[in-house]
Amino acid sequence: MSYRKTKKVEEKLKSKRAAIIAAGKEVLAEGGYTKAGIKNIAQKAGIATGTFYLYFANKDKLVETIAEEMYQKLLQRIKEERAKYTSTMDKLQASMRTCVQVFSDEQQLAKILLIQAPGISKILNHKLINIEKELVLLSKMDLDELVAEGHLPEQDTYISACAFVGTFRQVIISWLREGQPENLMECYDALVEYNLRGLGQDGK
Amino acid sequence: MSYRKTKKVEEKLKSKRAAIIAAGKEVLAEGGYTKAGIKNIAQKAGIATGTFYLYFANKDKLVETIAEEMYQKLLQRIKEERAKYTSTMDKLQASMRTCVQVFSDEQQLAKILLIQAPGISKILNHKLINIEKELVLLSKMDLDELVAEGHLPEQDTYISACAFVGTFRQVIISWLREGQPENLMECYDALVEYNLRGLGQDGK
Amino acid sequence: MSYRKTKKVEEKLKSKRAAIIAAGKEVLAEGGYTKAGIKNIAQKAGIATGTFYLYFANKDKLVETIAEEMYQKLLQRIKEERAKYTSTMDKLQASMRTCVQVFSDEQQLAKILLIQAPGISKILNHKLINIEKELVLLSKMDLDELVAEGHLPEQDTYISACAFVGTFRQVIISWLREGQPENLMECYDALVEYNLRGLGQDGK
Amino acid sequence: MSYRKTKKVEEKLKSKRAAIIAAGKEVLAEGGYTKAGIKNIAQKAGIATGTFYLYFANKDKLVETIAEEMYQKLLQRIKEERAKYTSTMDKLQASMRTCVQVFSDEQQLAKILLIQAPGISKILNHKLINIEKELVLLSKMDLDELVAEGHLPEQDTYISACAFVGTFRQVIISWLREGQPENLMECYDALVEYNLRGLGQDGK
DNA sequence: CATGAATGAGCGTTCATTCAT
DNA sequence: GATGAATGAACGCTCATTCAT
Known part of the structure; x- marks a missing residue:
């Protein structure tokens, strides 16, 4: 009792x-x-x-839990930020800004997702890979819409989405590994400009 | 017999x-x-x-050797290709085309460098990371020159180099993991265009 | 309710x-x-x-207690049944009939005593072994008396007692493991006859 | 080389x-x-x-190997000895004498088979149980033949076979646990006589 | 009295590395 | 040089027992 x-x-x-x-x-x-x-x-x-x-229950379950938690946290934050905007272009930018923000705030999450993800047991690895896949696909959907709306020229949006995400990924990895750029958020604008130009948005 | x-x-x-x-x-x-x-x-x-x-001497030394070998092979091929051109822009493009070519020809190399590299003991990991670093720096040098020559507008060339390399990296990873794009070489042009626009090269 | x-x-x-x-x-x-x-x-x-x-106090003490309890229950029942008879031969038969009865009624007891007893820590095992020993010795005492009374021919009564108990034990084990004989009590008579003949009691 | x-x-x-x-x-x-x-x-x-x-490969495989080895050794010896006789009665006796002999020579085998067998992982246990089952069934076949030949009276031969094997088992267990009888082979004759009488063989 | 979270020694098993042949 | 059997530290995990609540 x-x-x-x-x-x-x-x-x-x-x-x-x-x-x-x-x-x-x-x-x-x-x-x-x-x-x-x-x-x-x-x-x-x-x-x-x-x-x-x-x-x-076991080691794998812990890693799975960690992966799941990160997945949820990141996508949740992205959704929240996207909801604040109406134009697709703004939503797309919101996605990326949030990513950079979250990774900037939580180096641990960044390190696990971007550096350690592989090498983990295949099944678990999938969870982590999925986050990346999801981000690419989310971006692709945005691009598809922007092309449809005439805001962007015709293009292979999957490739563009990969490229788009890849630029952010690489910069963040550099930040994690080399400490360059020193401040992640400060280079965000440059990165966005690079990608907007890359996507073919002329007049800014 | x-x-x-x-x-x-x-x-x-x-x-x-x-x-x-x-x-x-x-x-x-x-x-x-x-x-x-x-x-x-x-x-x-x-x-x-x-x-x-x-x-x-031990397992780590083998991995180190493998890393080193890949490093040499990739950079060697890049140097060779670059030597065929005189303009920096062409050299830059040659770098990337060679990368895509080599990864496309040797999936093994790609898988180890882009997928399995992490998770390996920290020390060894460094060797593999260096290839990436080197590529970024090589690109940065090209960009610096292009900016100096007035072919590209002023920009943070390190970030641009990261972005540049990141686009290729991400597409290759997608190719390895998802099988999309089906043929790596075929999307090369789209990728180059994306980056040239991203870098601010108007005409072309 | x-x-x-x-x-x-x-x-x-x-x-x-x-x-x-x-x-x-x-x-x-x-x-x-x-x-x-x-x-x-x-x-x-x-x-x-x-x-x-x-x-x-600990796991072993529980097992010891269970063993002790079974020991007491079985011997108690045997003593009660034996008290109902005066002739040694009847007492001997009462012992065995009771054993069969008790094991037949309580499969759990049978399984623990005859199947699971070993494999248990040596000390605890002893308690369970003692029940068997006691049964053999009780039988031996009966046999000694029957030989002294002239109802049975001269023989190594310890061996006979072992044999006697062994027949019951083996049949009960077969019943537990193989489900053969289906009904333990029904083969009791055949078993008694076997042993009486074995002991050398001719005319029944 | x-x-x-x-x-x-x-x-x-x-x-x-x-x-x-x-x-x-x-x-x-x-x-x-x-x-x-x-x-x-x-x-x-x-x-x-x-x-x-x-x-x-693992612990269980060792135990399985040991069980199998004992199984083979015991049954092999029994078959060899039985082959030396033609009459079923002699074969039956040969089976038992061999058992006693083998157990007498190899206490270890006896201890594992008769004392430790249970408590072992269920699957492995089956192998050990099978030896006993086999012995009972072998005996039963002999008894069936002897009854058919008219050398033994009608009886439930399965019960008799259990009883038969049980007597030997119990004596051997006593020998292992209590050291009584001191010499296993010496009590063999008494045990055989007990069982022959029990089976209903009058003369001899 | 009762609880169940916490403990840590010990289990079966793996694997980079060594060494007698 | 070449071999592959041998090693033993270290792993993930279990469970009888303890103890703060």
Whole structure:
């Protein structure tokens, strides 16, 4: 009859799960999937190895959870930002700005998504790859619309979407790896201009 | 019977070292660093596991060698192609066309460089990263020159170089992962146009 | 709704200790010592894992208790039945009939004693072994008396007692494992005859 | 071209596999399946833990091998001995004498088969159980023939066969556990007589 | 008394590396 | 040189037991 699930206790549990996820992200971002030993993660989370399995069925499930969480967070933010605009062009820009923003704010997320994603067990890898695919397809839809509306010239919109996303991806990777550009947000405008020109939007 | 050598026999006659590298590439491209067990590689190379260590100090050294080899091959080809042109713009285009060409011809190289590269031990990873870095810097030098010559408007050439390389990278990744575009070379022109516009080259 | 208590509720009202023992028997009979996890047992007993340790010092003590309980139940029943007869031969038969009866009624007990008993930690095993030993010795005492009384010819009564008990044991095991004979009690007479003849009692 | 598989080397390998099996039997006989840790077995076999897996795919495969080996050895010996006789009665006796002989010679085999058999993973358990089943059925076939030939009275031969085997089993178990009888072979005759009488063979 | 989250030693298994032949 | 059997540290995971609530 005792051991009531007080608010305090419940919060502790939640925070422990969060701590594991945080530790998992940290280790994943730094060392990749291989180096992400359970003992390592558990230690960083301040728990015993056995405790890990009270919160996650196995290592893969943790990584899956992390991937899913990032996926949701990123797409959620993008949707929110897009909703603020009506013109397709603005929406497209909103997508990219949000991406840059999110990655800029959360280096960990960026590192896992853009640097460590591969090397992870194939199944899990798919989740991470999907984010990228989704971004490309989202961009493609925008481009298709813009072409239809006459705002952009005819073109292979899939290739353009890839190119579009690729420019952002590469710059962010450079920022992560080389520390160049120093500030991610500051180069956002240059990047947008590059792409708008690339897409064939003349008069700006 | 004697003049029809099997591939295996032929490889044995060649340097065993080459056979190991070939096997290493194969395994690395398909399964990633984790799946690249020495036994697996040795078997594919037609040697005993112990023999591997007569040619490479350890697993990491093999990967490093593979990385180095790819690095050399790619940059070598690029230099050769660039030498055929005099104008910087043509040189820049030659760089990219060669990249696409090489990746298109050698999926293995592409898979290792663009898909499996991360997840590999940090130190080794650096070698692979360097190829990308070098490409970006090479592009940047071209851009700097083009800007100086007045062929391109003023811009942050590092960002532009990243963007430039990123477009190619992303399309190649899509080709590897999704099989889209079906033929890599065919979309090359579209990609170049995208980037030339992006860089601000009006006429052409 | 209130007077139709489920089994679970009823057990809770009984001593929890009894519920644990019942759950322990169930799990032990079905899955053996290895599968008998404390969590599993506790769940079946309708308690928390920690509660288990309020009633038993550890897992081994539970098994020991179960063994002891079975031991007492079986020997108690045998003594009761034997008391109903005066002739040693009748007492001997009463022993066996009771055994068969009890095992027939309680498959769980049979499974634990005859099938799962081994594989359990050595010390605990001893308790279970003792039941068998006791049965053999009880039989031997009967046989010794019957030989002394002239009802049976001279013989190594220990061997005879083993043989005697062994016949029952093997048949019961076959019943448990193979389901043959279908009904244990029905073959009791044949078994008794076999042994009486084996012991050298001619005219019945 | 070197590292020839000399006789010496090959013998070492064979002996190592044998050493593992021997160690496995030893541990299995003494401590049961649960206590039979790979580290424990490897140490007893004088090898490193990893070496175990060069000879057996996993722990279960070792136990299966041991079970199979015992099965073959016992049944093989029985068949050999039975072949020496023509009368069914002699064959039946030969079966049992061989069993006693083999168990007497190899306590380890006896312990694993009669004491530790259960508690082992269900699948493996089946192999061990099968030996017993086979013995019972072999005996039953003999009894059926003897009844048909008129050498034994009508009876439930399955029950008789169980009883028959059970007597031997129980005596051997007593010998293993209690050390009584001291010498297994010496009580063989008494046991046979008991069973012949039990089966209803009057004369002799 | 009761709880169930937390613990950590220990399990079976893998694999880069070594070394006697 | 070439071999492949041998090694043992390290992995992911389990479970009997403890203890703060």
